[in-house]
């Protein structure tokens with residue numbers, strides 16, 4: 001258990017001196033099987049696995065769910081102990097943002113549009129905390145979930161642009177049996193909303209099937225996803241878009257998508273809960 005950036009850097013120095021590689025899994029806690037898949041990937045590729053648990057207020061907007069964001073430290077500790085991680089970095093708020101802290105990291109381009117528009121300041125909060133976590137942990141590799149596809153694009157850009165020397169590894173989305181992407185926020189859903197939420201992944205699956213059957217028109221694929229979501233009255237889409245997975249721009253017509261991918265991204269409100277999901281339509285939907 002490590003609680004301050006200084007102590008974290010000290011531990012990291014010792015591991016490095018012993019020639020051990022370090023994998024970092026950044027999380028906001030309330031851990032589930034999706035997070036643990038990231039831990040497994042880190043375990044497989046590094047000598048030392050560090051999991052950070054920090055609910056980062058900078059990445060929540062003023063009207064978002066920071067205060068009620070799920071927290072389950074006992075459960076988290078049980079899962080991390082069972083997974084035999086080497087260290088849990090869990091800094092208190094004032095260790096991360098002491099009085100006077102004034103620096104923010106802003107990524108242009110990929111951080112704009114979609115989640116960037118829907119949640120102003122969100123990716124600035126993410127980029128700032130990730131930069132700080134990388135500085136304290138000094139990992140060789142860091143593990144992020146495909147579930148948060150735009151975050152992956154932002155963090156990849158950040159690591160490359162600032163020469164952070166951290167390899168960004170992306171882990172496929174872990175889903176429930178009915179396709180719903182695992183998320184700490186799923187605990188907010190009541191039974192009816194939980195059933196309705198499966199429509200989001202069903203719509204992505206349907207679009208992937210249409211793509212493999214020869215439908216490559218992005219406008220029609222997008223309309224198909226929107227139409228499927230419209231059948232479920234409890235699901236209120238924020239956006240449905242098709243983008244290039246690396247740039248998050250709309251793909252050029254006629255682009256060779258089998259190589260670059262064609263990412264369908266969805267954000268939708270189900271009751272009071274905002275859910276996001278995505279799938280590269282050039283690949284079969286899992287399960």
Ligand code: AMP
Nearest residue numbers: 027028034144145147148173174181182
């Ligand atoms: P969070 O605690 O929500 O900030 O998530 C921490 C990390 O876990 C992020 O890199 C997420 O993309 C990843 N993650 C969350 N849910 C899933 C999932 N269902 N499958 C794979 N990775 C996930």
